[in-house]
Amino acid sequence: EPEVTQTPSHQVTQMGQEVILRCVPISNHLYFYWYRQILGQKVEFLVSFYNNEISEKSEIFDDQFSVERPDGSNFTLKIRSTKLEDSAMYFCASSSSSISTYEQYFGPGTRLTVT
Amino acid sequence: GQSLEQPSEVTAVEGAIVQINCTYQTSGFYGLSWYQQHDGGAPTFLSYNALDGLEETGRFSSFLSRSDSYGYLLLQELQMKDSASYFCAVREDTGRRALTFGSGTRLQVQP
DSSP states (O other): OOOOEEEOSEEEEOTTOOEEEEEEOOTTOOEEEEEEEOTTSOEEEEEEEETTEEEEEOTTOOTTEEEEOOSSSOEEEEESSOOGGGOEEEEEEEESOSTTTTSOEEOOOEEEEEO | OOEEEOOSEEEEETTOOEEEEEEEEOSOOSEEEEEEEOTTSOOEEEEEESSSEEEEETTEEEEEETTTTEEEEEEOSOOGGGOEEEEEEEEOOTTOOOEEEOOOEEEEEEO
């Protein structure tokens, strides 16, 4: 069964450093998302991406964040200058069509620890 | 503002039936989804309601009442592996694809 993959599974970085989180969405999916989940809390939307551009973003997704689809398979989230409060589990998700975006397929997540 | 309210914890025994409620207050409403998340795992899609009524998928069913801004997830014949967190999530309108998640209900299934 096709699945969303993410690398790395765990990233430790120092405050102020740049990190890039990588995702490979399901191959025939068209819509891509990043969410984050601070330990013990709810999943929070960051950004959605379609047709090589951001289609919507949340208040969390400020100028420190960026997304890119550098090739036909990868989807990345970059945090330019990490802060302690960026420590969270980051999930990539994808969905196949505009109609079925209620059914999003999540990757296993990258746990980001900022020290 | 936006809010999705769920009970924080529910405990039930194996074989029993449990209902997890979700009330929502969002700027728009297009549909209600349910996701399951095991500890350390990713959210997994369970069910979706866009219209009022009951949707059944095996042991899991989901209900929606748009007029009451209320839905629930019903889990039947509980198994130990059903111990997980369950999140309701709203898609607010057709122009948006983001899901707004509730805070989650931690279900503990006991033998």
